[in-house]
Structure formats: C-alpha cells, structure tokens
Amino acid sequence: MASESKSALRPFGMKDKLGYMFGDFGNDFTFILSSLFLMKFYTDVMGVSAGVVGIVMMAARIVDAFTDITMGQIVDRCKPTKDGKFRPWLKRMCGPVAIASFLIFQSGLAGMPYGFKVAWLAVTYILWGSIFYTSINIPYGSMASAVSPESKDRAELSTWRTIGSSLASLVIGVGTPMIAYVTVDGKTMLSGSRMTIIAGVFSVCAILCYLLCFKMVQERVQLTTKSEKLDLGKLVKSIATNRSLMGIIAAALMLLLSQLTMSGMSSYVYPNYYGSAAAQSLSSLVGMAGTLLICAPTAVKLSQKFGKKELATAGAIVGAVSYLLCFLLRPSNPFVFVAFAAVATISMGYFNTVVWAMITDVIDDTEVRTGVREDGTVYSVYSFARKLGQAISSGLIGALLTMVGYSEATAFDPAVTGKIFNLACLAPFAGFVALALILVFLYPLNKTRVEQNVATLAARREGKEN
Template identity: 75%
Template sequence: MANEMQKTTPFGMRDKVGYMFGDFANDFTFILSSSFLMKFYTDVMGVSAGVVGMIMMIARFVDAFTDVTMGQIVDRSKPTRDGKFRPWLKRMCGPVAIASFLIFQSGLAGMSYGFKVAWLFVTYILWGSIFYTSVNIPYGSMASAISADPKDRAELSTWRTIGSTLASLVIGVGTPMVAYVTVNGQTVLSGSRMTIIAGVFSVCAILCYLLCFNLVRERVDVPANNSKMDIGKMLKSVFTNRALLGIIAAALFLLLAMLTMQGMAGYVFPNFYGSAAAQSTASLLSSVLILLVCAPFASKLANRFGKKELATVSCIVATVLEVICFVLKPANVWVYVGFFCAAFICLGFFNTIIWAMITDVIDDSEVRNGIREDGTIYAVYSFARKLGQAFSSGLTGGLLTMIGYSAATAFDPEVTMGIFNISCIAPAIGFVAVALSLFFIYPLTKQKVEENVAALAQRHNK
C-alpha cells in the first residue's frame, strides 16, 4: 500500500512542479545526446557520421529487451512507503548522470579510431539502454499513480512539457553560446568545453531527479502484477492494441521530426549560415513560444476538440511550413529561424498533450482487458520513442555521409546546401507520417476517450 500521508495530501501545484522537474532531469541528458552527440563525435572525435548513426540504431535494438524488461519489473514490483514508482528516481539518478558524462570525453580524441568507436558504443548503451531506461519508465508510468483524475493527468502532461521546454531552453540556448569557438574564421565545436558542459548537466540532472522524488506524491494504489509472465500473450496484447500501435507510430515519427530538427540545427546554423548565435536564438525563441503558446492553450484546445484532432492538424501545418521553407531557401538566417520556430510550435502542441494520450491508451487497454499495465505499456511506448531517436540519428548520419560531410568538407558549398535540404525535407516527412498515423490508426477520438473514462469510473466505484 502507498504511504497514507501521500494519499491524503491533495493533488496540487507541488505535484505538477515536481513532475516537471522529472522531465527536466531526463532532458539534461536526453536533449544533450540528441542535439550534440553526433556533432561531438564527427567534429571532435573524428568518427564517421554513418558509424555514429549506426551505433545509435544498434542501441535501439538493445532497448527492445531492456525497455520491456524494465516495464515488467515496474509492474511486478510491490509498492513501498515511498510508492511504487518514485523510489526508482532516487536509485538510478546517479548512474544515468555519470554515464551521460562519460560519453562526452574529449580527452580521448587522440586515441585510436577503434577505441573511440568502442567507447561510444559502451557508454551510449550504458546511458540510454540501461540507466536512462531504468529511471524514465518508472517516471513516465508514475503519472497514473499521482492522480486518477484525467484532468489532473492532462495537467501533469502539460507540466512535463514545460519541464522539457525549460531543459531545451537551457541546453539549446546555453550550449551553443559556450561550446562553439571561432577558428580561422570558422565556427567549430570545442571538445573540452563540451566535456565540462556534460559534467555540469549531469549534476543538474541528479538535482532535478531528487526534486521530483521529494515533491511528487503517489495517491493511487497500483498493486503488483503477480500473474505468470507470458511473452506470447504480452506480444499479442501489444500487437492487437490499435490505440497503442497508433501512438507508437505517431511517437516514432514525431521523434524523427523533432530530433532531426534539433540535430540538424547543429549543422545548418554554423555550417550553412555561419551563425552559432542564430542557433541559440532559434532554441530560445522556440522554447519561449512553446511556454507562452502551447503550454497555456494545448490542454484547452484538446479538451474542446480532442487530443487526436489537435495533434493531427498541428502536424499538417508543420509539414506545410517545412515545404515552404525548402522551396524558398531563405538566404537570411533570421527568416529560417522564423520557419524553424513556427514548425516547432506546431510540434509543441502535440508534444504537450502526448503524455496525456499515453494515459488514454492505458485506460483503453484496461477497459478492453481488465488489467492495469502502466509499466509495460509505457515501456513499449518508450521503446518507440527511442526508435524514433535512433532512426533520426541513423537517417541524419546516413544523409550527412551521402552528401559527403566530414570535418574536412564541412564548409564546402555543395555540402552545406545538402545540409540545408536535409534540415527541411527530413522533418517534413516525419510530420506527414505522424498525421497519417494518427488519422488512420489511432482510434481514441474525443468521444471514445470520454466513454472510456466513464466506463472505468463505473467499474472502479462498484
């Protein structure tokens, strides 16, 4: 049973702020990796973009086992005096932060090529496939234990997005301002500065995880799943769950669009436009606009029109913006910043409500199967997000290799034009795929979600 004091403490701002700090903590390592790992290993460590992308994709196959295993561990664990999910934040915050720091070790740049590839492979697996999984899945699953009220969960989703946006603000704006230096008139990434930045962010991640642990309370008892583990039954449940498959497809392509935008920003701004300052400004503006536009209005629009409906329309608009930018090919960097920020706002509407959509999927599964499987469903979804991260890294690395990008050709006109084209085309493809996935696969319309909430309320009150 959960701690009685936790259950009697009413849901409020303390929980929302605490849950925000949890995503802030996650993104101190996640956004740093998605935005700068490829750049660090190509430009500082001298590893081929194709090799880096391949390692990231291989790691995601490892996640197919570690994510689902962690989901089962969480579902089968017994609640403690601190709750069922919260204890994992305290247990694993140190390992995930240390592993992230080890990835960005510029002092190893002089080692052999094989050693550097091996170092990246081992540290990246430890960070993303083991330690990040062991803290992120309990954190994401915890939302349904904080409150049973769908409105409270929607607010948690919004505050989680606020945490992610603040992390993007700190990392996306601050890192380029500190990490880049000018050498012979060219804007290049400093390896030693990146190592220091990674260390600072790792400490910040630990502090934010501990804040989340201390501020959030679990009020809903989620008993341990003591049923015999049946892999075949679990896989059948996953592959016949249309809502889960729909959100998985949408999440995969959402990450493809979002992380390609973030990853290519590290190339298009310094290499095509020659302005690291514009990269910081774009991150600043997009983050501020998400806080001012998406965070206040996403929940209200979703409540009125439906989460699925809002997400689909926002992705269609983002696609149009990326296509227009590709056709115009603005020579002025600030025009490109405008397109970047507008597309990111569209992305932000979906990203703000997607966590509430996951709880809708969990509710739908309980209505159909009569079993609450928060950890397992969230683990499958988390794996899909990591696939999106891997595919974007693999795609980015492969496309950069295809256009001939290397440290020696980084500023050749043909290569920089290829960088610009990738920065528009790849996200546009991702946005189109998200919209199609939501429209044709994901079944949880506004009406269906309301029916599920009513059915569960009636079932739980019996």
C-alpha cells in the same frame, strides 16, 4: 495506498505539477544533450564518421528492445514501498544515468585509436540510454497514473512535463551553442573541452532535478501489482493487437524521427550553411519560448474542447507546411530560417504537451478492453518507440550526411552545405506529413472515445468500492 494512509495524502495540486516538471527537466539534461550534440561531438571532435555514429546509435536500440520491456515488467511487478511504487526509482538511478551521460562526452580521448573511440561510444551510450535512462524514465512516465485518477489532472501533468522539457531545451539548446562553439580561422567550430565541462554540469543538474521530483510528487492511486508469470508470446500478441498502443507507437516514432532530425540537422545547417551559432541558439530560444508561452497555457483547454488527437494532428499539418515553404523560398538570412523552424516547433509543441496524457488514455483504453491495467508495460513499449525514433533519426542523419559527402574536410564546402539545407527542410516535412496520416487513420482515441473510457473506468471503480 498500501504505503501511505489516505489521510496523509494531500490533494493533487501545484506541488505535484512542479515536481513532475522537474522529472522531465532531469531526463532532458541528458536526453536533449545527446539528441542535439552527440553526433556533432563525435564527428567534429572525436573524428568518427557520421555513418559509424549512426550505426552505433541504431544498434543500441536492439538492446533497448529487451531492457525497456524488462523494466516495464519489473515496474508492474514491484511492490510499493513507503515512498510509493514508482518514486523510489528516481532516487535509486539518478546517479548512474548522470554519470553515464558525462562519460559519453570525453574529449580527452580524441587522440585514442579509432576503434577505441567507437567502442567507448558504444559502451557509454548503451549504459546511459539502454540501461540507466530506461531504469529511471519508465517508472517516471508510469507514475502519472498513480499521481491522480482524474483525466484533467493527468493532462495537467503532461503539460507540466512538457514545460520541464521546454525549459531543458532552452538551457541546452540556447546556452550550449553560445558556450560550446568557438571561431577558428573564421569558421564556427565545436570545442571538445567545453563540451566535456558542459556535460558534467548538466549531469549534476539532472541529479538535482530528479531528487526534486522525488520529494515533491505524491502517489495517490493504488495500482494492481502483477504477480503472474511473464508469458512473452501473450505479451507480444497483446501489443500487436492493441490498436491504440500501436497507433501511439507509430506516432511517437514519427514525432521523434521528425523532431530529432530537425534538431540534429540544426547543428549543421546553422554553423555550416549559415555560419551562425547565434542563430542556432535563437532558434531554440524562440521555439521553446513559444511552446512555454503559447502551447503550455492553452493545451489543456484546447484538448478538452477539440480532443488530444485532433489537436496533435493540426500541429503536425502546420509543421509540415512551414518546412515546405522554407524549402521552396530558400531564405538566405539565417533568422528567416529561424522563423520557419519556430513555427514548426510551436505547432508541434501542442502534440508534445498532450502526448503524455495520450499515453494514459491508451492505458485506460487497454484496461477497458481487457480488464487488466499495465502502466509499466504500456509505457515501456512507448518508451522503446521513442528511443527507436531517436536512434533512427541519428542513423538517418549520419547516413544522409555521409551521402552528401560531409566530413571534417568538406564541412564548409558550398556544394555540401547546400545539400545540408535541403535535408534540414525536407526530412522534417516528410516526417510531419507521415505523423498526421498516422494520427488520422491509425490512432483511434478521439475525444468521444476517451471520454467514454474515462466514464467506464469510473463506473467500474465505483462499483468495486460500493
């Protein structure tokens, strides 16, 4: 690379994988906290209606349409420093993203006027997700292409990224309900003051994880720095005609819509329908432990044998079947519901484990077809799709909860909680079915084509070096 001599570069190894793991650990200290508890915090603690929260979160994605693509263009055009092309952004932006996340969960403002609370949510949420999170997540995700040119290494980075996400899910999904919920008059309720403290602790942890990623990961591949002027029309046309990119965008949108609706509804189905915060913690524990112990050790081997697309499709089908059975059987025991949810989480864990390697496959496919490599741009478009999925799921949860009549006053009404159970099963079921159809009919990068692209690019680069 321009910033480091080749002799100074150590071989790709465990230090890189652990460092990349810490990067997503840092991301998810704020991302998963928002996904799991922001809606619950603002409906139950701040007294804002679920519909309004959903609208605010969806509106923020309009901002993302500009900030994500802009950040992708910045990354593609920025010149490498002594620390590399992508790594410096981790150090620059870790503080702002952590502070913004903490500001979202300020229970001390619960007594303020309704309009002020909605405005506070909108401003802090946009600062966190649309600006600061974007400015660290897009360089972090794009960095995988610069860490190693080898497909197997990138698949391992994707696996370790998923391990980081799973560890964060364990800490947040298991630990937070055990601390944040209190029993008041026999009802399981979220404590606002505890959530504020938890958000502060997680923000500090996010900063530490980002800095570990910065220190441990090394960039080895010198990627082309774009210099031509941005042509927005050409960019939009390039995205719209890129079938592999459109396929992974649609898949990401449906994956996030399914999973975040599933996890978002867990904050209502466990404490309100089943009256068990412990079951919510156990659900996160079992699902994430299964991802770590089953998916992570086997995903690379299975994807090499069958293909990433094929593995992800199978996971989506199993997840859909699990939630359909749960809806039909309607278990009265919360721990039986936990078992069904765990099967779906683990089966989808395979997609989550290889999806980041699928992004590099899309980047490779784009380079094969066009001769231009745009890591930052492709990743920023994918990142926007993920955040759009997050926002739509929040908006969907808010709309559905409003539709069934959920409010502070009806939170434990059996007629309302029964409908919440239905939503908790049928929403992810529909999402997983749609995801499987997208992967089969829209996303074109099967095992054979990925291998052909890798061989084509290797031959091109070898020809340039000779």
